[in-house]
Each structure stands twice: as structure tokens, then as C-alpha cells.
Amino acid sequence: MEENLPPADIADLRTTPNLPESADVVIIGSGITGAAIAWNLLENASDDNAPRSIVMLEARQACSGATGRNGGHTKAASYRTFLHHAKQHGTDEAVKIAKLELANIRALHAFVREHAIDCDSHPCRTVDVVYDAAQWAEDQRAVRAMRDAMPGDAASEYVLHTADEVRDTFYCGKGGDESIAGGVSYEAGSMSSYRLVIGVLKLCLERGLNLQTNTPVLNLEKATDANGGNGWRLETERGAITAGKVILATNGYTAHLLEQFQGIIVPLRGHVTAQRPGQGMPAKGLPVTYSFIHGDSYDYMIPRPPGSRFEGDIVIGGGLHDLSDGGATEYGTTDDTGFNGVIAENLRECLPGYFGNNWGEDHPDGRIRRAWTGIMGYSPDGCPFVGAVPGVENMWMAASFQGHGMVLCWMCAKALAAMMDGRDDDELKGWFPDAFRVKEDRLKQAFRGALHMQGIDS
Known part of the structure; x- marks a missing residue:
């Protein structure tokens, strides 16, 4: 874990001793993306489309993946990708990406101040x-x-x-x-990303999140959810849970559960x-x-x-x-x-x-x-995948952050929650880059190496 930090008191938490049989939403992954998605969904709980129950499954301890292991650098360096984004997606889209990255940094530090999370925000x-x-x-x-x-x-x-x-x-x-x-x-700025996410998870737990750590998902298959709709059955080492919707907040491990992302993430x-x-x-x-x-x-x-x-x-x-x-x-x-x-x-x-x-x-x-x-x-094009998985009903994702999760994940989670709540409107489209959305044509690209390590064609 980040700089020898002792595990948090919720590191091995299982909110309920047994895995629930069903949930409206199951989030796979407890890093900054999963925590931020849970927070946004729970904050929107008064909306008609909001889920009534959210379960988060984590294969290891809470926030034990890349988020808990990065340096906590809230730094965008947007100019280093601006020309590439402008060439690939147009200047307006490149501007939108740069603005999102700075907004993400400021939103993180503001959230920490508002909720008094002790994470060395600087x-x-x-x-x-x-x-x-x-x-x-x-x-x-x-x-x-x-x-x-x-x-x-x-x-x-x-x-x-x-x-x-x-x-x-x-x-x-x-x-x-x-x-x-x-x-x-x-x-720019810095903070302890591990302590940030632990703080966000605790806020989510207060609002009803069911966190199940040390519960790796072994398999996903289509099933009928608790309300008779099209959902998912998630097999784990501790049994199965049925969900109306599944969210993959699994970043570099996504292809392990979703085969169509082999060679894509x-x-x-x-x-x-x-x-x-x-x-x-x-x-x-x-x-x-x-x-x-x-x-x-x-x-x-x-x-x-x-x-x-x-x-x-x-x-x-x-x-x-x-x-x-x-x-x-x-x-x-x-x-x-x-x-x-x-x-x-x-x-x-x-x-x-x-x-x-x-x-x-x-x-x-x-x-x-x-x-x-x-x-x-x-990803092949240097952008994250955020949105509904194409051709797969009731499966959503936010993943593939190119090693820049601290300047992308928070706002991407906000966007995903809006999409899931039926608010994919002009307001969202006004600030969220279209280049970040999950689309069929993006899944046909060939991965040739991380753009920041092979030179970016500007």
C-alpha cells in the first residue's frame, strides 16, 4: 500500500456477514472510480431512477489496487496531449478534455475540504x-x-x-x-489517494453502501434480476449475487471479466x-x-x-x-x-x-x-472508456485511465452516474468529452502501446 500506510479500519470490511442475494446495482472495484460512482449514485438517491441498493465487490482489501498505490499526483499536463486530441477529435473536444482535467483536480481538493477528509490534500x-x-x-x-x-x-x-x-x-x-x-x-496538487478513497467509501457506507471486500468476481452471466428484468448473475468465491445493473470500475483488470476488452484495455x-x-x-x-x-x-x-x-x-x-x-x-x-x-x-x-x-x-x-x-x-486511443457497454444490456463501465486516474476518474464517475440516472442531456454533453464514451468503433482499434511512451502523433 501507498508509502507503508497501515490498512484502514474498513480494509477488510463486509457490511453484511453474508453476500446479499441481490442488489439493484453491483459495482466491481473499490478504487477511486468505484468509490466516486457509488458516491454520485447515493447522492442522487432521491431521484426516481436512483438505485435502492448498491453492493460493491472488491477482490482484495478496500482500495488495494492502483488507486491505493499511486503517488497521489493531481496533475493534468493537458498541454502534452492537447495537439493530439485536437487532431484526432477536433479543437472543441480537446478544449473540453483540458477543462475536464482541471475541473477534476479542483473538484477533488474541494470535496476533501468540504467533507474534512484527512488525506494530506495539498x-x-x-x-x-x-x-x-x-x-x-x-x-x-x-x-x-x-x-x-x-x-x-x-x-x-x-x-x-x-x-x-x-x-x-x-x-x-x-x-x-x-x-x-x-x-x-x-x-496542480497532491494528496494521499488511499486515504482519500477510504474517506469517500466511509461517506458511502453512511449512506447505505454495502461493501464486500476479499470477494473476487469469477464470472458474469446474464440473468433475471429481482424485479424480473434483464440483469446479471455474478459468481464469487462466496456464492452468487444477482444485480439489475453491473458497473465495471476495474481499470487494468477489466478484460478479465469482459472478454471483448482483451487487447483493448x-x-x-x-x-x-x-x-x-x-x-x-x-x-x-x-x-x-x-x-x-x-x-x-x-x-x-x-x-x-x-x-x-x-x-x-x-x-x-x-x-x-x-x-x-x-x-x-x-x-x-x-x-x-x-x-x-x-x-x-x-x-x-x-x-x-x-x-x-x-x-x-x-x-x-x-x-x-x-x-x-x-x-x-x-486504451488504443489514449482515452478512458465511460458509459454503457455496447450491445450488452445493463452493464456500465468507467475504466482505462492511462495512469492519470487522479485527473480523470472523479469527473468520469460523475458523468457515468448521470448517464445511469437518465440525465444524459445537453448539460452533460456540454462538459463531458464524447471521445471518452464507449463506442463500437473504439473497440475495433488495435493497441500499439501507451501513447505517452511511444510518442504522440500531433
């Missing part, structure tokens, strides 16, 4: 340190395109920095890797480490979060904010940029208990290079506090 600035001249030129072009397409909108507010400004302002280079081409800073194992800062680093900690951009790949880094557990520690993930295959060997991997030795070593060694003379001697207790992995889900 809105802040971030910087992308770019090491490739061609990439830097492309990034500047993308920022200009966003400013032209959405003038005055917060989602297009980026500050461009020269290489010297990056070195002087953000403690980079100088005695380490000085091949900096430039930098981009903008609004592809799992990818990501690596993360928590490291003690070097003794030359700022005593009060780094003021921003970071990404270190190496052409087509990057490392991301989150300093633990003041007042948090292990304050000042550096959480850094990625480690793919020196691999000859671009990390292709990690595609299809669903084991989040193991490591790729080369990636782990890249992460262990990279920080003195990034911060150079500012790093100093390692902490006397050693650089690495902990290392772990998590399974993400990727």
Missing part, C-alpha cells in the same frame, strides 16, 4: 522539466495552441521557463544532468518509490511537484507536504526512459507484488542526477524508504 504548483530540445519546441507550440483555443481559461494558464530559470528556481541541474531545454509550470505495471531527500535539499521541502520529461517518457515526483506522514520525503515513479523497449515488457503484467529490476534501479538512482549539487549526501538512514508497484489500464 493544492500547489508543478513544473515539467524538459530535457529534449525537440520536445521543448513541441511543448511551446502546444501551449500556444491552448492559449489560442481557450484564451483566459484557467486550463490554458501555463508559465514557460528558460533552462536557466528551471535550474535557479526549481533546484535542478548544476552538477547533475544539466541538459535542460526548458520548463513549464502550472496548477491493456494492463501496464507502474513502479513507484518513496525516497528520503538528500541532505543538501531545502530544509522546508520543495515548493512544487515535478515531472522530468525525456522525449516520449517521463518520471513524476511528489514531495510529501508539510504536516504529512514522512514530511519532506520524495515520491517518484516512472523509470521507463532508459529501457530499450520503452517498457513494453510491462504490458500485460497484472502482478503488483513484483518489480522490474531495471526500472527499480532507474528510480533509485535518478534523483541525484535531477537535483545535482542541491542533492548533497544521502540521508544517513539510506535513500529508499520503500518501493512498490501498481497496475494501470491503457
Whole structure:
């Protein structure tokens, strides 16, 4: 679990000792997507179309998958995909995606404040340190395109920095890797994603959610639901439950239950480490979060904010940029208990290079506090799948977040709940990207690798 956090008091919760025989809605998965969908459905409980009973099935402990294992980086970097989205879907759609990503970040931090969830919520600035001249030129072009397409909108507010400004302002280079081409800073933040979701799940439990942990779903088959309609029978190790509607919040594990997504939602194992800062680093900690951009790949880094557990520690993930295959060997991997030795070593060694003379001697207790992995889900076109599963009655999904769940899942869950409640109207279509919806033509695309690791055709 994220940075050695102890399991929450609901980690192994089963709201009822026995698995219910039926429910109006069964959500599979208890990460940020499943929790957010449950919250939205329960918040709409007064609506005529709202479900009367919701059961959430989790194969392991609550929030034990990718959400509980990521660094908690609420960072969109929308400019890095803007030109690609504009080319593939049109400028209006690219604008809609960028606005959703920023809205998602702000909504998460606002929700935490409103409900007093203790998860180290820390809105802040971030910087992308770019090491490739061609990439830097492309990034500047993308920022200009966003400013032209959405003038005055917060989602297009980026500050461009020269290489010297990056070195002087953000403690980079100088005695380490000085091949900096430039930098981009903008609004972002961080939080403990595990503690966030545990907090959301507790709010849902207060509103009637039935959480069943350690209950993997083995099989899905069509069945008649409790009201005589077309529903689903979910086989588990603890028996079966019948549902009127099923929601797959299973991200990289989706194809395990829904065969038509084999080769469409592809799992990818990501690596993360928590490291003690070097003794030359700022005593009060780094003021921003970071990404270190190496052409087509990057490392991301989150300093633990003041007042948090292990304050000042550096959480850094990625480690793919020196691999000859671009990390292709990690595609299809669903084991989040193991490591790729080369990636782990890249992460262990990279920080003195990034911060150079500012790093100093390692902490006397050693650089690495902990290392772990998590399974993400990727699609052929770089967009999530949100909505009704085509040709399959009463099955819905929100999955395949490209390793950017913290800037996509919350708003995607809100959209899915609206669709399920019969509110797929002009208001929803006004802010939710059509490119994110589940469509037959998207299921015919061939997966050729995660776009952020193979270069995005702009």
C-alpha cells in the first residue's frame, strides 16, 4: 500500500456477514472510480431512477489496487496531449478534455475540504522539466495552441521557463544532468489517494453502501434480476449475487471479466518509490511537484507536504526512459507484488542526477524508504472508456485511465452516474468529452502501446 500506510479500519470490511442475494446495482472495484460512482449514485438517491441498493465487490482489501498505490499526483499536463486530441477529435473536444482535467483536480481538493477528509490534500504548483530540445519546441507550440483555443481559461494558464530559470528556481541541474531545454509550470496538487478513497467509501457506507471486500468476481452471466428484468448473475468465491445493473470500475483488470476488452484495455505495471531527500535539499521541502520529461517518457515526483506522514520525503515513479523497449515488457503484467529490476534501479538512482549539487549526501538512514508497484489500464486511443457497454444490456463501465486516474476518474464517475440516472442531456454533453464514451468503433482499434511512451502523433 501507498508509502507503508497501515490498512484502514474498513480494509477488510463486509457490511453484511453474508453476500446479499441481490442488489439493484453491483459495482466491481473499490478504487477511486468505484468509490466516486457509488458516491454520485447515493447522492442522487432521491431521484426516481436512483438505485435502492448498491453492493460493491472488491477482490482484495478496500482500495488495494492502483488507486491505493499511486503517488497521489493531481496533475493534468493537458498541454502534452492537447495537439493530439485536437487532431484526432477536433479543437472543441480537446478544449473540453483540458477543462475536464482541471475541473477534476479542483473538484477533488474541494470535496476533501468540504467533507474534512484527512488525506494530506495539498493544492500547489508543478513544473515539467524538459530535457529534449525537440520536445521543448513541441511543448511551446502546444501551449500556444491552448492559449489560442481557450484564451483566459484557467486550463490554458501555463508559465514557460528558460533552462536557466528551471535550474535557479526549481533546484535542478548544476552538477547533475544539466541538459535542460526548458520548463513549464502550472496548477496542480497532491494528496494521499488511499486515504482519500477510504474517506469517500466511509461517506458511502453512511449512506447505505454495502461493501464486500476479499470477494473476487469469477464470472458474469446474464440473468433475471429481482424485479424480473434483464440483469446479471455474478459468481464469487462466496456464492452468487444477482444485480439489475453491473458497473465495471476495474481499470487494468477489466478484460478479465469482459472478454471483448482483451487487447483493448491493456494492463501496464507502474513502479513507484518513496525516497528520503538528500541532505543538501531545502530544509522546508520543495515548493512544487515535478515531472522530468525525456522525449516520449517521463518520471513524476511528489514531495510529501508539510504536516504529512514522512514530511519532506520524495515520491517518484516512472523509470521507463532508459529501457530499450520503452517498457513494453510491462504490458500485460497484472502482478503488483513484483518489480522490474531495471526500472527499480532507474528510480533509485535518478534523483541525484535531477537535483545535482542541491542533492548533497544521502540521508544517513539510506535513500529508499520503500518501493512498490501498481497496475494501470491503457486504451488504443489514449482515452478512458465511460458509459454503457455496447450491445450488452445493463452493464456500465468507467475504466482505462492511462495512469492519470487522479485527473480523470472523479469527473468520469460523475458523468457515468448521470448517464445511469437518465440525465444524459445537453448539460452533460456540454462538459463531458464524447471521445471518452464507449463506442463500437473504439473497440475495433488495435493497441500499439501507451501513447505517452511511444510518442504522440500531433
